[in-house]
Amino acid sequence: MTVSEGEAHGWRARWVGRENERRRTAYDAALQAWRRRDEELRQLYCAAEEPVRPAETPAGLPVRLDDDEVVLAVQPAAEIVEATARHTPDLPTAELTVVPVEDTRRSRRRSKGARVVDAGMAVVTDRRLIVVGRDEQQEWPYARLAGVAHHPEEPFTLLHPDGPGRIRGVWVPRAAASTFRLLLTVAYADATGARAALLDRLDDAVMAHWLDQPPTPSPATPADAPLTARLVRPALVAAVAVALAIAAVVSVVHGSVPDRPVIGMDVDRGTGVDPTDRGLPPSSTGLGTPARSAVPHTTGTTSGQLPGAAPVTAATTSAAPTPTADPSPAQPSPQPTETTSSPPAPSGTPSPTEVDRCGAPANPYGYNYCGGSYIYDPAPDVCTWFDCVENLWSGKGYLVQCKDGLISRTGMQRGPCSGHDGTRRPVYI
Numbered sequence: 277m278t279v280s281e282g283e284a285h286g287w288r289a290r291w292v293g294r295e296n297e298r299r300r301t302a303y304d305a306a307l308q309a310w311r312r313r314d315e316e317l318r319q320l321y322c323a324a325e326e327p328v329r330p331a332e333t334p335a336g337l338p339v340r341l342d343d344d345e346v347v348l349a350v351q352p353a354a355e356i357v358e359a360t361a362r363h364t365p366d367l368p369t370a371e372l373t374v375v376p377v378e379d380t381r382r383s384r385r386r387s388k389g390a391r392v393v394d395a396g397m398a399v400v401t402d403r404r405l406i407v408v409g410r411d412e413q414q415e416w417p418y419a420r421l422a423g424v425a426h427h428p429e430e431p432f433t434l435l436h437p438d439g440p441g442r443i444r445g446v447w448v449p450r451a452a453a454s455t456f457r458l459l460l461t462v463a464y465a466d467a468t469g470a471r472a473a474l475l476d477r478l479d480d481a482v483m484a485h486w487l488d489q490p491p492t493p494s495p496a497t498p499a500d501a502p503l504t505a506r507l508v509r510p511a512l513v514a515a516v517a518v519a520l521a522i523a524a525v526v527s528v529v530h531g532s533v534p535d536r537p538v539i540g541m542d543v544d545r546g547t548g549v550d551p552t553d554r555g556l557p558p559s560s561t562g563l564g565t566p567a568r569s570a571v572p573h574t575t576g577t578t579s580g581q582l583p584g585a586a587p588v589t590a591a592t593t594s595a596a597p598t599p600t601a602d603p604s605p606a607q608p609s610p611q612p613t614e615t616t617s618s619p620p621a622p623s624g625t626p627s628p629t630e631v632d633r634c635g636a637p638a639n640p641y642g643y644n645y646c647g648g649s650y651i652y653d654p655a656p657d658v659c660t661w662f663d664c665v666e667n668l669w670s671g672k673g674y675l676v677q678c679k680d681g682l683i684s685r686t687g688m689q690r691g692p693c694s695g696h697d698g699t700r701r702p703v704y705i
Contacts, residue, residue, distance in 0.1 A: 288498040291505040295496040306490040316376040317485055320458060321478040324374065324471075328402070328462055338408050339399050346402045349459045351448050354398035356407050356414055357390045357432050359443040369652070370423025370436040371673050371687050372470055373477040374461045377431050377453045390432065390445070398446050400460050403467060405435065407446055414444060418467035423672075423687070426457050433457060473691030480676065480686075480699050487647060487701075637661055641705065643675070648704035650674035658683070662703075665696060675703035 330346045341347070359367055367389040368375075394409030406415040416435045425434040425445075431453035434445035448456050465474040633644035639661035643651065652674045659668065662683040671685030671692060678684050678693035679700045686692045693699045 287506045288501045291501040292496050292498055295500070299493040299496065303490060303493050310485075310488075310490055313376070313378075314482070314485055316454070317478070317482045320374050320376065320454075321475070321482055323458055324462055324475055324478055328459065328466070337399070338397070339406050339413075341401065342403070347399060348402060348463055349398075349400040349456060351398040351400075351452060351456055353449055354396060354407055355392050355432075355447040356394040356396075356409055357434075357445050357447050358393045359390050359434060359445075361389065367434065368425040368427050369672060369687070370425045370434075371477075372423060372461075372465065372474055372691075373426075373481065373686075374458050374474075375426040375428050377427075377450060377457075378429050390434070392447070393444075398448065398456075400456070400463055402463055405446065405460060416444075418464045421464065424461060424464055426461075433460065468689075470690065473688075473694065476691050476693070476699050477686065480702065484702055636703070643703050643705055645677065645701055646704065651703055651705050654685070665693075677701050677703060 328348055331349050333347045334350060337347075337350070394407075394411050394414070396407055396409035399406045399408070403419075404415050404417045406413065416437075420438050422436040422438045425436060427433070430447075431450045432445055432447035434443055436443055461474065462471070465471045631642075631644075632646065634646040636644045639658075641655050641658075641661075643654075643658070643662070650673075654675050658664065658675070663681060665678070665682050665684045667688065668683065668685050671687040673686030673692070676684055676686060676692050677700045678696035679698050680693075680696045682693075682696055683703065684692040684696065684699075688694070691699070
């Protein structure tokens with residue numbers, strides 16, 4: 277990352293060096309985190325393809341198993357958690373996928389929507405999940421579940437019942453969460469005949485993460501250096517601000533009002549805010565930067581006009597004159613100077629620039645195939661703008677595009693694009 281616009285000298289050169297180093301460090305950290313996540317997702321996909329192997333059953337297991345029931349995993353340290361409400365934004369939704377626990381490097385915390393009710397041992401079999409606690413034994417047969425929901429940041433999984441009732445789940449240590457979640461989800465998928473749909477979801481997750489690579493930062497240039505970087509000591513900026521605030525308070529207390537408004541500080545030999553920009557309301561340009569108002573302004577001023585005063589336009593000169601004090605007889609009244617105004621803005625609004633949606637049809641919601649956030653709550657009239665599958669609203673996840681071009685939704689029993697050649701890519705907003 278080097279300077280690309282001319283040679284920098286002095287304080288601008290020092291700022292460019294510091295800024296480029298900061299951007300490089302931030303990019304390296306983001307790229308390293310992205311690579312770790314990519315490796316985790318690919319390992320999960322490969323492990324989900326392999327057949328599940330029975331675990332070694334420890335002696336004295338306090339669980340009564342059926343004759344042909346197979347133990348897949350035993351987690352000695354586990355806790356039973358219970359959702360405080362069925363619909364809580366802080367809790368994950370049921371979805372047929374495996375979510376690796378993100379390394380947030382925070383101390384262990386509990387979600388506000390879940391509370392611990394018991395602790396004990398968790399046993400995963402090919403038919404059910406069993407947690408033997410101190411006070412009770414809780415079990416979840418896979419055939420009676422509507423889905424599993426893994427929290428992305430905390431190592432617990434909720435198991436949604438197929439019908440009304442309390443939503444409970446199991447918490448395991450963070451170090452064992454990835455393996456435990458994989459075995460539990462694969463066992464649930466095998467018991468419900470959804471192993472192929474699970475692999476499709478994992479493949480979609482790998483592809484979505486691959487398209488979400490951190491962008492390479494552009495190099496800083498001397499023209500980007502802010503004027504505040506010219507100060508040798510950053511504390512001087514705070515001192516100047518405090519001094520100005522004190523001066524303003526003293527002026528108000530003593531009744532001293534300046535004869536014209538303060539536009540800005542001249543800290544770079546005349547570089548400052550254009551006084552003629554006073555009163556011009558900013559307008560959105562679509563790029564997050566305020567734009568100049570389309571109201572025309574004059575290119576000249578009347579003789580004797582203060583620099584901070586409002587510009588004189590043809591409309592103001594045609595209005596009634598403002599009464600002034602009687603001039604001294606020895607002083608002739610100033611002659612008005614001719615003013616010129618820019619031509620009026622053309623009527624009508626220019627058509628907006630066409631937005632690249634990466635193949636998605638035009639729609640008023642900004643839905644696209646390029647990138648962004650998953651759409652878990654699509655608009656009710658989404659099928660007016662997209663071609664949708666018939667059972668779109670039976671899903672509980674986010675919008676995806678099938679390989680035949682139709683729009684579907686994840687969280688369905690047989691997968692989002694079952695019968696439509698598989699899933700192609702997510703729909704973003």
